[in-house]
Amino acid sequence: MRGIPMKHLATPWADPETYLKRMQPDHPVLFLSPAVLQGTARRFQTGFPGLVSYAVKANERAEVLANLDAAGLAAFDVASPAEMRAVRAINAAAVLHYNNPVRSPAEIATGVDIGVESWAVDHPSELKKLDKVPRSAEVTVRFALPVAGAAYDFGEKFGAPPDQAVTLLKEVAAAGWKPALGFHPGTQCEDPQAWAAYITEAARIAGRAEVRIGRLNVGGGFPAHRAGEAPDLTGIFQTIGTTAARAFSNTRPQLVCEPGRAMVSEAFTLATRVKSQRDDGRTIYLNDGIYGGLVDLRDIGLPGRVRAISPDGKPRSGRRVARRVFGPTCDSLDRLPDGLPLPSDTAPGDYILFDAMGAYSIALSTGFNGYGVRNVVTVLGLAGHSREGD
Structure with missing residues (x-):
């Protein structure tokens, strides 16, 4: 698929203004620039100090997935079987991260059949549901903190308190899965210190559990340019990298991010x-x-x-x-x-x-x-x- 970015695209117009003047549509139209999309993907790949996984929920259109695949993205954060199938239709070998921590038994069975490689949990009852997930898979314990800096907080819905995250991480390791930690700072987060606070706490959780984690998922939440000056993504990337190095020292895990809004906006x-x-x-x-x-x-x-x-x-x-x-x-x-x-x-x-x-x-x-x-x-x-x- 890579190298064929136009597979799902019609012959492009020059720009929205040309299309509107010529076609005079009376319905709303969404205009896509593949060059901008692939450029943003490359910016994340070169700037973020780890693996970039696209959060499909932000925009699951085939044109989007095909262009991200063409730009070299190989990992995708999926939240449902429908999103799994959408990614598989573009790249049958893509790595799937199922980071929605609440699932039905049927959804888990579908994820196993499709080949999800990473799963997230934030509650003991949800961990028990994963019993049939192969022990070769990664299980990420998602935790939450009362950290400000985002447009709205995801922690009210998902994420275990740190004490519970310690217990869950021990159970994940004892069950034989690849243990990992993860969080989400909240949508449209422009404060790098939100990531710093979470990463520092992740190191504490791993230390208290006496579990060496293979990966740390620092979530999405990266801000899109909505007004004024463009957000400083480079500064956020640097803060994430330096904080992880300081907090984990010689046991630093591989970092993973899952941008949605900032990738496609x-x-x-x-x-x-x-x-x-x-x-x-x-x-x-x-x-x-x-x-x-x-x-x-x-x-x-x-x-x-x-x-x-x-x-x-x-x-x-x-x-x-x-x-x-x-x-x-x-x-x-x-x-x-x-x-x-x-x-x-x-x-x-x-x-x-x-x-x-x-x-x-x-x-x-x-x-x-x-x-x-x-x-x-x-x-x-x-x-x-x-x-x-x-």
Whole structure:
């Protein structure tokens, strides 16, 4: 598969603006740049001091998986049998990490049949379910800490307290699996010290359990460029590497990460269209909303990388005005957080382009009221692309 990045892609357009001017779509369109996606993958591979495993949940489209495979990624974090099959359809030899720590017996059986090589647990009852998993597999004990720095915390749902993680790690080693530790600092985490705190605690847990772990999964949570300056991924990578070396000394495990949002966000731009504008000039209706490709904005807030173009492809350049934005459905909850800044000369029929929208857009889009994101168009470049992703 590698070396054939265009297998799942149609003939690309030059850029979103060219497509919109020519085709005048009245539905939301997601534009993909394979060059940006593969560039981001290479950045992680060269910058992160360990194995890079893509979190498929962020965007499981065949175009995404094929381009990551072509860029050399060989490991994928899967959370369900459907994601396992999606990866296997692209690369039958890919390494699968099943890091969703809560599974049904049927899901575990499927994982065994498909050949999952790494499993995660965060509770004794879940560890017992893995009895039929081959002892040649890795079992990662996932733990959680009350660490700030992310847009929202994953620790409320997953992760054992450190004391319980010590006990679980001992049981994993005693049962004969390859013991490992893992955590997730939370989504859109821009503070390197969150990783430092977790890595330091991981060393303590391993020491208290008297178990030498083969790998430490430092999770995802790497921030995408949503507004202002691009996040300092290089600084985060360096903090992870230096902290692991200091905390584990001569027993440092191999490091693993599982980026989702930061891997795919930059490679996509979402184009929506203004359906209507009220006379107040501050309220607009788009052909997409929180039941479609903009669902993530409800929880993570408005992005700063938004622009408007007229139907003939010309950028709107008026001063920015905070808008109240509704989606196209008949549900009054279909509304973005207030204050989306758009040019004052934005008008009905214009296209509103949201950059860095590859994660949790099409993956979470519904078909409610007949709306939602369904189209992905391949382009050679993205005008709003952050060069930090190269």
